[in-house]
Amino acid sequence: MSIRNVILCGVGGQGTILASKLIAAAAMRKGWHVMSAETIGMAQRGGSVYSNLRFGDDPIHAPLIGRGEADLLIGFEPGETVRMLPWLKPDGQVVANTGAVMPTVALLAGQTYDGKTMCDYLRQAVAPGHLLLCDGDRCRRELGTARVLNVFLLGQAVRSGALGLTEADVAAVFPDLIKPRFLVLNQQSFELGR
Amino acid sequence: MGNAAIAKGAVAAGVRFAAGYPGTPSTETLENVAKFSPPSGERGVHVEWSVNETAALEAAAGASYAGARSLVTMKQMGLNVASDPLMCLAYIGVKGGMVVMVADDPGPISSQTEQDTRRFASHAKIPCFDPSSVQEAYDMVRAAFELSEARGTPVFLRPTTRVCHAYSVVEVLDDEELPPPVAPEGFVKDSQRWVIFPGLSYRNHEKLVRRNEELSAELSDSPFNAVVAARGARFGRLGLVAGGISWALALDELDRRTETPRLFKVGTPYPFPEKAALAFLEGLDIVLCLEELDSVLEEELLKVVGKHHLPVKIIGRLTRTTRVNGENTVELVKAYLRDFLADGEVSCGTVEPPVPPPLPMRPPVLCAGCPHRASFYAVKQAMKGKKSLFCGDIGCYTLGNARPLDMVDTCLCMGAGIALAQGVWRVEPDTTCFAFVGDSTFFASALTGIVNAVYSGADLTVVVLDNSTTAMTGHQPHPGTGRTIRGDVAPRVSIEGILRGIGLATVETVDPLDLPAAVATVRRVAAEPGVKAIVFRSPCAVLAKPGPALRVDPDRCIGCGRCAKELGCPALSLRERPDSGRKLAVIDETQCNGCGLCAGLCPVGAIGKGEQQA
Numbered sequence: 001m002s003i004r005n006v007i008l009c010g011v012g013g014q015g016t017i018l019a020s021k022l023i024a025a026a027a028m029r030k031g032w033h034v035m036s037a038e039t040i041g042m043a044q045r046g047g048s049v050y051s052n053l054r055f056g057d058d059p060i061h062a063p064l065i066g067r068g069e070a071d072l073l074i075g076f077e078p079g080e081t082v083r084m085l086p087w088l089k090p091d092g093q094v095v096a097n098t099g100a101v102m103p104t105v106a107l108l109a110g111q112t113y114d115g116k117t118m119c120d121y122l123r124q125a126v127a128p129g130h131l132l133l134c135d136g137d138r139c140r141r142e143l144g145t146a147r148v149l150n151v152f153l154l155g156q157a158v159r160s161g162a163l164g165l166t167e168a169d170v171a172a173v174f175p176d177l178i179k180p181r182f183l184v185l186n187q188q189s190f191e192l193g194r
Numbered sequence: 195m196g197n198a199a200i201a202k203g204a205v206a207a208g209v210r211f212a213a214g215y216p217g218t219p220s221t222e223t224l225e226n227v228a229k230f231s232p233p234s235g236e237r238g239v240h241v242e243w244s245v246n247e248t249a250a251l252e253a254a255a256g257a258s259y260a261g262a263r264s265l266v267t268m269k270q271m272g273l274n275v276a277s278d279p280l281m282c283l284a285y286i287g288v289k290g291g292m293v294v295m296v297a298d299d300p301g302p303i304s305s306q307t308e309q310d311t312r313r314f315a316s317h318a319k320i321p322c323f324d325p326s327s328v329q330e331a332y333d334m335v336r337a338a339f340e341l342s343e344a345r346g347t348p349v350f351l352r353p354t355t356r357v358c359h360a361y362s363v364v365e366v367l368d369d370e371e372l373p374p375p376v377a378p379e380g381f382v383k384d385s386q387r388w389v390i391f392p393g394l395s396y397r398n399h400e401k402l403v404r405r406n407e408e409l410s411a412e413l414s415d416s417p418f419n420a421v422v423a424a425r426g427a428r429f430g431r432l433g434l435v436a437g438g439i440s441w442a443l444a445l446d447e448l449d450r451r452t453e454t455p456r457l458f459k460v461g462t463p464y465p466f467p468e469k470a471a472l473a474f475l476e477g478l479d480i481v482l483c484l485e486e487l488d489s490v491l492e493e494e495l496l497k498v499v500g501k502h503h504l505p506v507k508i509i510g511r512l513t514r515t516t517r518v519n520g521e522n523t524v525e526l527v528k529a530y531l532r533d534f535l536a537d538g539e540v541s542c543g544t545v546e547p548p549v550p551p552p553l554p555m556r557p558p559v560l561c562a563g564c565p566h567r568a569s570f571y572a573v574k575q576a577m578k579g580k581k582s583l584f585c586g587d588i589g590c591y592t593l594g595n596a597r598p599l600d601m602v603d604t605c606l607c608m609g610a611g612i613a614l615a616q617g618v619w620r621v622e623p624d625t626t627c628f629a630f631v632g633d634s635t636f637f638a639s640a641l642t643g644i645v646n647a648v649y650s651g652a653d654l655t656v657v658v659l660d661n662s663t664t665a666m667t668g669h670q671p672h673p674g675t676g677r678t679i680r681g682d683v684a685p686r687v688s689i690e691g692i693l694r695g696i697g698l699a700t701v702e703t704v705d706p707l708d709l710p711a712a713v714a715t716v717r718r719v720a721a722e723p724g725v726k727a728i729v730f731r732s733p734c735a736v737l738a739k740p741g742p743a744l745r746v747d748p749d750r751c752i753g754c755g756r757c758a759k760e761l762g763c764p765a766l767s768l769r770e771r772p773d774s775g776r777k778l779a780v781i782d783e784t785q786c787n788g789c790g791l792c793a794g795l796c797p798v799g800a801i802g803k804g805e806q807q808a
Contacts, residue, residue, distance in 0.1 A: 011556065013785075024361055035328075036361040039303075040218065040668075045593060046764050047558035061327070061449070062442035063360040066524030082550045102767045106554040107758060108597055113554050125548050146784040 001032065003056035004164045005065045009084040010076025011101045012039075012049045015150030018177065019074070020051035022154060025173040026165050027055035037063035046104075048080055055164075072162040074153055076136075077101050078118035085125060093162035094126050097136035097153060132160050139189055148189035155190040196328045196357040199364050200295060201226030203335035204265045205239065206367050208375060210290070211257035212241045213250035215638060216667035217269030218304040219358035220297035224267045225670075228679050236375040243670050243679050246608075246638040247272035251294065252279050255348075258288035259388060261378035263339055267295045270309050271607065275639070277314075283348055284318045285398045286390055290378060291343035293335060294320075295351045297358050300486040300521045304355075306588075306607060308519060310487035311352040315464040319402045321409060322350040322464040323418065326441040328362040334418065334461070345405060350464075354486060356439040356521070406465040414469035418461025421474045426453030429535060433474060433481040433506075435491050437463055440484040443527040455535070466494040475499065475506050482534045483510030486522050560593045562765035563740070563787035565706050565732035566659050570594045570601040571761065571791065572712035572730075573628060573657065576720065582626040583618050585611035587640075589632035590666045591659050598762045602630070609639025616643070616652040626720055627654040634664035634672040636689060641696070647725045648697055655720050656698075656727040658689055661734040669737060693727045700726035707732055709794045741788030742803055746779045750800035753777030757792040757801065766792060 006023065008016045017038055027034045032055045039049040052065045070088050075081025075096035088094065100115030122131055134156050140146045157163050158170055171190060178186050200223050204212065209231075214224040224241060231239035240257075244250035247268045254264035268276060273296045280294065296314075299305040315322035323338050325331035331353050342349040386394070413419060424430050432455035436444045441459050448454045458474040458481075460467065475481070475498065483492040489511040499506050509515040516522075516530055560567045570591075573584070586592055586602030587609065595602035604614055611629040619627045631640045636658050644656060664670040671677040676686035693701045700722045704715045712730070719728050732738075743765075753776050758766040765785035768777045779800070781792075793801040 012558065013561075021361075028363055034361070034363050037356055038359050038361070040359050045558040045561060045590065045666075046556070048556045059449070060362075061445035062439060062524070063356065063362065064439075064443065064524050066528060069524070079553055080556075083553055085550070103554045103556045104559050104762050104764050105557060105596070107767055108762060111554060117551050121548075121551055125550070140784070 001056045001164055003054055003058050003060060004072070005070045006053040006072045006074065006163065007050055007065060007070045007084055007087050008053065008074045008076070009048070009050040009080045011080060012045055012047050014076045014101075015147070016049055016051050016076060019150040019154045020053050021177055022151070022170060022173055023053055023163065023165065024055070025176060026169045029173065030165070030169065032056055033058070033060045035060045035063040048083065050084060072157060072160075074157050076149065076153060078115040078122065079113065082118050082121055085122070088126070091127055091130065093130050093132070093160055094122060095132045095134065095153060095157045095160055095162075096122060097149065098133050099136045132156060134193070138192060142192065143185060143189055145185070148186055151186045151189045152192050155192065155194070159194065195222060196325075196331050196353055196360050197222035198226040199328045199332040199366075200335050200351065200353065202230055202364075202366055203332040204293065204339070205230045206372055207291070207336045207339040208237075208263050208373065209265045209339070210239055210262035210378060211254055211264040212239055212267070213244045213254050213264070214267030215244055215247045215250055215272055215275075216634075216664050216670045217272050217297070218667055219299060219355040220267050220269045220272075220295065221667045221670065222358070223295055224679065227265065233680055236377070241679050243672060245673055247276035248279060251276040251283070254292060255279065255283050255288065258290040258292040260290070260381040262290040263343070264290060264292045265295060266292070268297070269305065270296055270298045270311055271305055271307065272296070273311060273314060275608065277318075280320070280348065281318055282390055284320050284402065285395050286388065287346040287398075288342065288348055289346065291339040292348045293338045293342060293351050294348050295335070295353070298352055298354045298487060300354055308487050310490060311350060312463040312490045313488050315350050315352075319406060320348055320350055320464075321345075321406070322352055322462065324437045324461055324463050325351070325353050325357050326438050326459070326461070328357060328360050329364050330418070330461070331357055332364050332366060337416075337418070345409070347405070354438055410465040410468050413462045413465060414467040416462060416467070419467040419470050420459045421470060422457035422459070424454060424456045425451075428453040429455035431477065431479040432456070432534070433458060433478040434484065434531075434534070435460060435474070435481055435495060436484040437461065437491055438486060440486060440522045440527065443522055443524060444484055444531065446524070447528055447531050460491055463490050463494070468498055471495060471498045472502065475504055478506050480507045480509065482515065482530065483508065484516065484522060484527060484530065485510070557596065558593060559596060559762065559764055560590065561735045562763050562782075562785040563735035563789040564590070565661055565730065565735065565789070566591045566594060567599065567761060567763065568706035568709065568712065568732070568789065568791050569657065569659050569730040570599045572706055572709060573716050574599065574601055576713045576716035577626060580626055581624060582628065583615060585615040585618075585627070585629040587611045587629075587631045587635050589635055589664075591630060591632055594630070596762065598760055608635055609643055612640055612643030612654070612656060613646055615654045616647045616650060619652055619654055623653070628657055628720075629654060630657045630659055632665075633658060633660040633662060633674050633689065634670070637673045637687065641692065644693070644696055644725065652725055653723060654725055656693070656725065658727060658729045660689060660729055660731045662731070663734050663737060665734045665736065669734065689729055698725055698727050701729065702727070703729040703731055705732050706730040707789050707791060709791065735787055735789070738787070743783035743786035744781055744788055744790065744793055744801050744803060745783075746781055747800045747802065748778055750798050751779050752798055752800070753779070754797065755779065756797060757795055760795060761792060763792060
């Protein structure tokens with residue numbers, strides 16, 4: 001497979017890093033070259049975070065993805081998805097959660113911020129047929145916790161076809177990276193909305 | 195992860211002693227050494243979080259004097275702390291190989307400065323390896339140990355964030371391929387070797403210079419430094435030099451082109467491989483340098499060009515062809531190459547999406563339920579209306595600077611807040627001065643400042659924010675936690691005991707989440723004369739077992755917004771009631787850990803446990 005560039009973005013604490021590691025591990029099992037870069041450190045405390053993930057048969061030198069080069073953007077938060085949209089290829093795929101996370105500073109500054117404006121913008125800016133908006137709140141409603149949002153979005157991304165990996169490819173690495181007591185919950189989340 | 199690859203490489207190289215102090219982006223290296231090595235046996239490794247970088251480097255030097263291979267890990271700011279012993283150690287040298295891994299942070303993403311350890315290497319006359327990928331980081335750490343032991347010198351390995359925190363497939367040696375373990379020879383008494391004196395330094399200085407000249411020639415043949423011939427004839431008189439992640443970014447971009455200039459990859463920026471550089475420069479007209487932080491490669495090339503009277507133009511940061519600060523991104527490297535090659539062969543037609551709606555800033559904030567928020571709030575309440583100064587320090591609690599808390603007036607470097615407060619107080623004695631310091635920072639570098647403040651007769655309050663971990667870097671233990679990096683029990687050093695030992699008459703410990711008690715303690719302690727201390731002790735919200743989330747009773751909430759606006763807790767927000775449009779406080783139950791700070795603040799008692807939330 002030619003190099004696939006994937007960006008995951010969201011708010012620190014939403015679990016982008018685990019989702020990125022699951023994809024990377026699944027790509028490694030295919031025998032592909034894999035490189036990724038993570039936001040680790042201060043921004044993890046509720047700041048904007050993103051992961052760059054690159055894999056495929058061709059040689060890869062650097063883990064970073066340039067503007068207009070991402071095949072797939074997995075957005076955990078609508079505003080953060082909009083922030084990273086310039087990195088998407090013109091015909092790239094977006095898989096985005098509709099649930100907004102209100103930034104504390106916006107609240108204090110009296111700014112309004114709602115995910116709906118962001119989702120409307122995504123509908124306008126992403127090429128037709130390349131936007132999949134997901135109701136991530138289903139994790140909380142149907143599984144009782146928002147902590148598996150990452151694996152829910154991963155499932156949606158896999159089924160969009162833009163990841164270049166199958167459900168079986170990704171599910172196979174769950175036991176390597178997810179603690180046994182959370183395994184079933186994550187599998188349920190992965191399959192939610194299938 | 196790059197840091198894990200470095201750890202794996204160090205273990206493969208037979209490291210026996212590994213020490214460091216946490217700091218982004220270096221932290222995971224030492225944790226992975228502990229993971230990849232047994233604590234005892236013939237391949238056993240002693241791994242420790244030292245109290246600071248100076249202690250780590252000195253302890254590792256001792257282990258190397260005794261013949262063991264040692265690794266020291268830190269971020270670039272930590273190298274400043276460790277520079278006193280390191281500058282001297284460069285002259286004394288080591289017996290067992292010693293690698294000093296210093297992670298640089300272009301951006302900076304999580305640091306106070308954009309300093310360049312390659313520059314420090316030439317300042318200290320210590321060889322330096324600069325990996326461009328995770329694989330090369332693994333290969334280089336092993337080569338660095340070999341070089342260190344062969345030449346009896348500490349050696350730098352300086353990855354940057356994009357190597358430390360990059361993940362990639364790495365080929366490593368199998369356990370069967372590892373060289374047999376070597377038992378360290380032990381320390382051999384030799385005062386002519388291990389005791390630094392002016393005469394010894396005079397003699398060794400000349401040896402260092404000669405050795406580095408030899409290394410420059412040797413390293414010219416190293417696979418880490420490579421000259422790659424131009425592809426095609428079009429750019430035959432152009433050259434590109436790069437090191438670190440800039441090299442990898444350049445290769446990704448050049449892979450898209452059919453014709454490329456001559457390339458020079460520098461993996462050992464110090465000593466600079468002059469012989470290889472001469473071969474690279476032969477017949478070129480102009481050379482573009484791609485690097486981050488300082489213009490190290492550019493200046494080295496200028497030296498070579500000047501020394502050998504070569505008619506080659508060198509461009510880069512000094513000519514302002516490339517940016518002097520921040521990271522080299524994919525876009526920047528693409529633009530530099532496009533301009534340099536002026537070939538119009540732009541690889542990717544980016545279509546900018548329509549103008550997006552305004553995006554809110556999302557700076558990092560203290561977590562929901564963070565005890566630091568309660569501590570800052572208590573001091574703020576107690577000092578309301580009084581002329582006061584709040585000196586901050588390095589750690590999660592630097593985030594206390596953000597509104598609405600706005601409780602960090604200064605922040606300089608690890609442990610500086612106390613002496614800073616002392617200096618301000620001396621000039622403005624009518625100011626009530628506070629110095630906030632975290633528990634790990636307290637042990638690392640606060641003690642000198644406190645002793646100084648006591649001795650100088652200052653009047654200030656030291657506030658220790660003790661969440662019983664080094665939280666910002668990912669929860670490393672420290673001397674106050676009673677645990678080691680391997681999770682074993684260690685002697686626990688008492689913060690209060692140290693403060694009393696220094697001579698502070700007033701040292702009070704209080705739970706910051708008990709707001710009335712915390713405010714009363716601040717008022718009482720701050721009124722005492724001289725240097726006094728408050729220890730706010732409450733575990734980090736990420737580690738503590740969360741209590742049940744609090745809920746807002748919509749019938750009682752008057753929508754005043756005091757909870758959200760005074761605390762800035764990310765779990766709290768205000769929403770408009772669909773029926774009346776009046777405001778209603780809302781608690782995000784996935785984030786709330788039930789710390790109760792907002793409940794204590796609510797003027798109508800609308801926040802509590804188990805109420806129904808709208």
